Structures are given as C-alpha cells and as structure tokens.
Amino acid sequence: MKIPQLSLFVPNTPGTMADIAVILGDIGVNIRAMSLADTNDFGVLRMVLDNTDKARQVLKDYGYPVRLSEVIAVEIDDRPGALGRLLRILADDGRNVEYMYAFVQKNADSAVLMLRLEDPDGAVACLQAAGVKVLSAEELYAL
Numbered sequence: 624m625k626i627p628q629l630s631l632f633v634p635n636t637p638g639t640m641a642d643i644a645v646i647l648g649d650i651g652v653n654i655r656a657m658s659l660a661d662t663n664d665f666g667v668l669r670m671v672l673d674n675t676d677k678a679r680q681v682l683k684d685y686g687y688p689v690r691l692s693e694v695i696a697v698e699i700d701d702r703p704g705a706l707g708r709l710l711r712i713l714a715d716d717g718r719n720v721e722y723m724y725a726f727v728q729k730n731a732d733s734a735v736l737m738l739r740l741e742d743p744d745g746a747v748a749c750l751q752a753a754g755v756k757v758l759s760a761e762e763l764y765a766l
Contacts, residue, residue, distance in 0.1 A: 626671055626758075626759075627692075627693060628694045629672065631682065632687075632688050640668070643668065646685060652678045653674075655763055656670070656671040657724075658724035671694065694737045695747055696738075697750060697755050712755065718742070735763070
C-alpha cells in the first residue's frame with residue numbers, strides 16, 4: 624500500500640511553481656496531493672501524482688532534480704483528536720513520522736494524511752492492525 628511520491632528541489636523564484644503545474648497539466652498528469660516547504664533559496668516540492676513515471680521523466684527532461692520515494696496514505700475522521708490518535712498508534716509502536724501532509728476530501732467526513740516513515744511496510748501493518756484505513760494508490764487516485 625505504498626504510494627510513489629516525487630520530490631523536487633526547486634528554486635524559490637516567481638513562476639517556478641507555475642512552470643511545474645503547467646508542465647504537468649500539458650502532459651495530462653493530475654496532482655492528487657502536494658506539499659511545499661521553502662527556505663530562502665529553494666523549496667522542496669513533494670507530489671503524489673496519478674502518473675508518477677511520466678511526470679518523473681518529463682520533469683527530469685526539463686532539468687528538475689527529481690527523487691522518487693514512497694509514502695503511505697491513511698484516512699482518518701475529520702474531527703478533533705483523530706490525528707493525535709493516529710500518531711499515538713505509530714509512536715507506541717516506536718515509529719517516527721519523518722513528515723506528513725494532509726487534505727480534506729470533498730463532501731466527506733474524513734481527511735487523508737500522506738505519511739513518510741522509515742519502514743512504510745511495517746507502518747502499514749501496524750496501522751491496519753489498529754483498524755486504521757490505509758489507502759492503496761488506486762483508492763487515493765480515485766478521490
């Protein structure tokens with residue numbers, strides 16, 4: 624249930640994000656989730672896309688340094704305390720979350736979290752044993 628994610632180091636300049644979004648749109652790749660963290664000089668753009676392989680190659684062709692990694696997607700209730708319960712399950716199992724980002728679904732009472740952990744397979748097993756819904760790539764792309 625691991626989901627491929629592209630990470631790009633991008634210059635922190637006007638138009639960079641627009642350029643990337645236009646490139647992805649032009650090749651018909653849909654962004655399903657994304658996060659951008661910045662510093663003074665560059666940003667780290669993380670994206671889950673509906674066609675990772677195509678996007679990876681095209682972005683490389685445009686000269687963007689692209690790295691492929693794996694994340695997991697979990698669905699939690701969109702209400703106070705749900706995030707704490709999820710993170711407690713991982714912490715009690717000795718698992719560290721390297722980073723995460725979230726989005727709320729349209730017309731739903733749940734949110735989806737993208738989580739990066741050192742051992743995604745172990746994290747999936749831990750979460751499923753605790754009754755947490757872990758989404759497959761196909762389920763995430765269909766949202």
